[in-house]
Amino acid sequence: MRVLGIEGTAWCASAALHDTGTDTTRIESNPYEPESGGIHPREAAEHMADAIPEVVDTVLSGADVEGSEHGVDAVAFSRGPGLGPCLRVVGTAARALAGTLDVPLVGVNHMVAHLEVGRHQSGFENPVCLNASGANAHLLGYHDGRYRVLGETMDAGVGNAIDKFTRHVGWSHPGGPKVESAAAEATAGTDGGDLLDLPYVVKGMDFSFSGISSAANDAYDDGEPIEEICFSLQEHVFGTLVEVSERALSLTGADELVLGGGVGQNDRLREMLETMCDSRGASFYAPDPPYLRDNAGMIAILGAKMAAAGDTLRIAESSIDPNFRPDDVPVTWRDDTSSVVHGAPSDGRGAEATVDVIAGAVSDEVGGPDEGSRGDVGGPDERFGRDVGDPDERGSRVRKRRVPKRYRHPALDRSLRRDRTVSEARLTSEARRAGVPTPLVHDVDVPDATITLQYVGDRDLAVDITRSSDGGGSGDRKSGDCGVNIDGKDPRQVTRAVGTYLARLHRAGIVHGDPTTRNVRVGRTGGRTGPDPVLIDFGLGYHSGHVEDHAMDLHVFEGSVNATATDPQPLIEAFEEGYGSVGEDAVLDRLGEIRDRGRYR
Ligand SMILES: C[C@@H](O)[C@H](NC(=O)OP(=O)(O)OC[C@H]1O[C@@H](n2cnc3c(N)ncnc32)[C@H](O)[C@@H]1O)C(=O)O
Ligand SMILES: [Fe+2]
Secondary structure, X not given: OEXXXXXXXXXXXXXXXXXXXOOEEEEEEEEOOOOOOOOOHXXXXXXXXXXXXXXXXXXXXXXXXXXXXXXXXXXXXXXXXXXXXXXXXXXXXXXHHHHHHOOOEEEEEHHHHHHHHHHHHHOXXXXXXXXXXXXXXXXXXXXXXXXXXXXXXXXXXXXXXXXXXHHHOOOOOOOHHHHHHHHHHHHOOOOOOOOOOOOOEEEOOEEEOHHHHHHHHHHHHOOOOHHHHHHHHHHHHHHHHHHHHHHHHHHHOOOEEEEEOHHHHOHHHHHHHHHHHHHHOOEEEOOOHHHHOOOHHHHHHHHHHHHHOOOOEOHHHOOOOOOOOHHHOOOOOOOOOOEOOOOOOOOOEOOOEEEEEEOOOOOOOOOOHHHOEOOOOOOOOOOOOOOOOOOOOOOOEEEEEEOOOOOXXXXXXXXXXXXXXXXXXXXXXXXXXXXXXOOOEXXXXXXXXXXXXXXXXXXXXXXXXXXXHOXXXXXXXXXXXXXXXXXXXXXXHHHHHHHHHHHHHHHOOEEOOOOOHHHEEEOOOOOOOOOOOEEOOOOOOEEOOOHHHHHHHHHHHHHHHHHHOOOHHHHHHHXXXXXXXXXXXXXXXXXXXXXXXXXXX
């Protein structure tokens, strides 16, 4: 099959012909280059109107189209997300071509195309995908017939966040490559470059860039050397993206990562992702730059898969969608039983720390590393890796160490590990005093970023949610119910309890910061915490009474449920009901707003 792809969501007018028989793709592109400032939607649309017919002609003139059996079998176009005026030009061109050639029309989601091109080229089955592009930044994983958004920016896309700074200093669009070369000058001849302290915001697997852009602008106004700002900007922005990617690998248990989007052309970002994957034993793939930046090749490649699945559009239903979300796309071209969710790794490693179970009687002495039983045995506990018998009865402990991350700048690494260790120790205890079940904190070693905690639960809530969605666990899953967890409990009771605990925390002015289903321990807890879920990992926590911060906690929890459960809705309803029974209605209202925010800016 041969598919003509057309791209033109923002800056790149592009056409491509993909031949599935030979797996070859010919791409012709013509970029829009604004004379000053960022992309002007009207000017960009004018560029599309001029350039798209040209690139289509060039691509088709190299192919024997008319009437030949090797002609074009379908026309695929970028339907969104993107700038409305540009998308309309592309849509009109695609409809006209499909009509003239008398072939089916395929409407492609641009972000899913950024992902699928990497999956196609790498041969990976179920990767986590990091899309790092101009207007977007998110993590996607396939589960149960849809790409789930595992995490995303709460404000600007990553390219736009960098471009905001380059506009401020008067550099022309696109700013990304200029920041990359200035940053390289800062590092030349030194051992890593000096790092300016910029904001670094990770919330679960979501993140924010707006504070970083403004702080970089301020640093420039204060006379900091521009090379140093560019260097620090990259270290912080890319450090954030790599950290959330690692969190997504950890949450899903996946061991494959693909990169998509124009910012993926940055060597430093690719190097950091490679290092992170390497140290986890995961595989990493990044397409070559012509397939990372906007291009019609990716549209034609996904278009061909969709056309083969019969996923074509009637002209009357082919309208464009500037806010087309990747998780709104029915994935017709994949086997819907496969999934990015593999279950947690069984080696005691979370995304940022190793956790060793110290079995045996209570002792105030914390022994050396040899006493730890780093689990590799598998057992009911997939996080801590090892079944230690009756841990609570025996007063077992876990030693959690935030390990240095080689991918990030040593100064940033040191401060994140130190700050998070301190927050975790402090807030775990404060939460307990606020009536929220948390482990006892036995010992903290700040210089070593190590904390010794009471062993609680015997597994993460993530395990139950995934098993009950599979129809596994101890009960058969009927449609509309949420399954039964290993203890014979309805997981809704658990998410309801989590809701009430977060409300108690918030009433005490504490934000958890990372309440994913991996940070809720369930099962046999014995001792002081009783049969209810226990909240752990307050490393990203802080004090705040702001409705927005409280609502973000709820958003993070719901995001992790949405990412991994087949039928998340009943779990989420129970969670919100639990929250509402103790917490403020204003927080639930704000949660609705966060969900509805157009995040593609
Ligand atoms: C919706 C769609 O229109 C949009 N596409 C888009 O933003 O173009 P894309 O080609 O995926 O990414 C362009 C961004 O990629 C950045 N970029 C290009 N080379 C870069 C580099 N070496 N380092 C950092 N950023 C770079 C540019 O500055 C620009 O912000 C998207 O995917 O979000
Ligand atoms: Fe893009």
